[in-house]
Amino acid sequence: MLAYVLLWMVLWAMVGGVMTPRIYARKDLDVANTGLAGALMGAALGPFGLALLWWRSPKLTGRWLATPGVLAVLLFAAAFARTYPGNLCVSNGSFVVTQVVNGLILGLIYGLMALGLTLIFSILGVVSFSHGEFYMIGGMLVYYMSVVWLPGLNPLVALVGAALITFLIGVVFERLFLRVMNTGQVERPGEYAILVTFGLAFFLQYLTLALVGATPKKAPRFLDYPRLDWPSPENPWLLRMRAGTVEFLDTVSIATPRVTAALIAMVMLLILMWFLYRTWIGKALRAVSEDRQAAAVTGINPDTMNTLAFGMGTMLAGLSGASLVQVFSWVPWVGTLASARAFVIIVLGGMGSLPGAFVGGLIVGLVEALGAGCIPDPQRAAAYIPAYGMVILTLVLLLKPTGLFGREL
């Protein structure tokens, strides 16, 4: 059943994706987003939706994209439920809620990391291949500061320390190796940036391996939550908090280190948004990302902004690693998969788009959690986790190459 529905959806999505731009072009209308709208409409409503779209040829506002998008997801979900009635994602509501909450929590942290990558891209025009290594270093620094060098140091203080150090490494690296891109001393700045950040990634990973060894590290949880039952100790159906777990609504149980990490990510996101939208320097950063020359004319030094952006980007990666070192075991190559995921997120959200990185993080977190939770074959469900992100990436590149929030080319 599911296979037939999928085949039907893919077939009409292809027809819609290919034909709609042509029809709009023939009618001399704006072709932006027509491929995506056609594909979504075809997937959701098949020939009927396409006939409506082609006949009316409306201006493609968000509503024309969102409605068929939601319908297509619902159609897929319904077919899945009919095919696998016993699947936990169909029969067990609390399982689904748990997966969604887990996905959103990890998505927040992925988003924080991707935000750093997209910030660097939007201002320097460089895709940093060393982003995952800063994630790794952030975690290592918190571990070493709070466990080895200064045992007993509050991990939240160590977190700030890790943020500062990753920021400084980023600043120094930008001054030494990336500044030359803007002075005309490098013949092919794009390729140069890829190679030099790639080199940095290897350097940092193997240097860390040489310094700290391969034994996995893990910081103890940052916060022990107080014992709390709400609304009443006899019947804590809304919230039940213990040192190691938090349980909502009697069903969703989350380990407290994850909750802490998600709270840290949220606070950082708020601070970052405040910084970028409310302070002079933040506005200057955004101005440089919009138009470098125009920003320079108004008295903003683009080189300083480059340094600042790279430092902030590496700091965000460092912070997401720092907040996760209490959740996962930490080894020098832990950044490799994380940085691959960050690339997927920023392409999905739109290269250089800050809200895009955030929303992209949440989407990837959700899809990974639901994919691993719902794929019927237990042998494959978790083994395919890295692939789920790639499937979304492929779809986005096919249907909307600029990403969800990307600037139109």
Next chain:
Amino acid sequence: MLRSRRVWWLLAALTALVLALAACAPANVQQVGSPPAAEEEAPGEEAMPAQEEAPGEEAAPAEEAAMEEAETIKIGALAPLSAPGSVTGGEAMKAAFEIALEEINEAGGVLGKPVELILVDTAGQPEQGVAAMEKLINEDKVVAVVGEYHSAVGLAVKEVARQYHIPVVFAETWNDDITASMYPEVFRIAPLSSEVAAVDAKFIASLGGIEKVVIMTENTGYGIPAAESTTERLAELGIEAVTFSADLGTQDFSAIIERIKAEEPDMILVLVTGETSYNFEQQAAEAGIGPQDIPMICNQVAGDSESYWKNVPDGNLCFYRRIGLPRALYTPETQAFAEKYMARTGKADVESYAMEAYDSLKLMAQAINEAGSTDADAIIEALENIEYQGALGTITFPVNSKNPPEAAGVEPKWWHQFPKPAITMVQYQEPGQDSKDAVVVFPEEYKTGEPIIPGR
């Protein structure tokens, strides 16, 4: 002016980077593909000043190479020293190789010549393993190869060994097919995956009251067949098994753990290796299905107690499998090696793969000595007849060309296979317990205490 200042800055920074790398690299990192960096410095090198190689020497004239060959006996070694391989395992093996090499050279080397060990990184990747093996054979001209940790690499490398007719003693590759293809060049001292599965299944059945087991395995040449053979063995004993698998390097297991919870297993068996297993075990404990909630056989890396407790603080009552003689039955050889190994690494116990690495090299050295030459056929014949006393006990290869599997009435997987690596099941019974104090709970003959079964 500005331009030249920048160039100086860059040069200075580059020099600093190179110096830092040069200072750090030899301690832990070997890379394949760049011969000078890939060469492991032999610890007994002071005794062999002639073989110091300068970069670029691979273009040395033939007679020089021949002279060098005459001065030392070169043995190749494979181990995963970078991700995605198990670097923890690789580094333990490296330390063990160094101890074995020191002992061999102190005892006068092999055939009266010092042994030079060339250790190459396989990163746990079959293609990198094949490249490493070809480099060892073609560039370094080794006479034999020992080691390796990952089955996937072993499966690929045995083909190269066959092609070039170079004897190999595999240390820690468990996949049955490695010996089952019955190549004359291939020997193994690690246990067979299917035999380990049988021990796991018997142990699970011995606990009583277990009807359903969840197997959490890794998506590799070791993990998938190991899960399959365990499922078969469990089915023979009337126990149902459900397998979940994940890639090595997976950090987040929350979705899978919720699914495992819904299966309501009576027991969990973890076949994922390395830090990935720590991630799974601790997250399972946080979700309420950890070793203190239901019986769990953790991965054998739990044997590194210091790192286990740091990464799995809620992991008390975990069972784990230990390969090699239990402490009470240590031979003088095991004891001597264990002391040297613990002194060198600062660890509280010896991991099985360290013992296997140590034995693989010493075994090969003894075989070459007994063969009286570095000819491959002579070494293979010596290996078939060997009786070697080492850290794992007395190693022999009873199923061989004179006693093939058909004649011996056994399956082909027993070809050139060390038949009796002792396999025991151990349990941590106190939080923070040292692995050397952990209680041996299975099998009967090695038992030092009763298992504590959570929830009973």
